[in-house]
Amino acid sequence: MNLKPFTPQGCDKPVAMVSPNCSQLVLDVLENSWDKSSSGLGSHYYVDSENITDPDELQEYWEEYSV
Numbered sequence: 001m002n003l004k005p006f007t008p009q010g011c012d013k014p015v016a017m018v019s020p021n022c023s024q025l026v027l028d029v030l031e032n033s034w035d036k037s038s039s040g041l042g043s044h045y046y047v048d049s050e051n052i053t054d055p056d057e058l059q060e061y062w063e064e065y066s067v
Contacts, residue, residue: 003018004019008030
């Protein structure tokens, strides 16, 4: 497969590798949904584990985000 880099408007580097025959729908999603202020598509939510004081909540955090 021969992929080519895709760079949305407003980005200075490619964000995806796409097939030369990639559908316009996919290209539109990449172009219109790329969050230029973060590292990916859509909204991102971050949790600072150092600020979690409840032990049960901290355990839930580690279960959710551990690899």
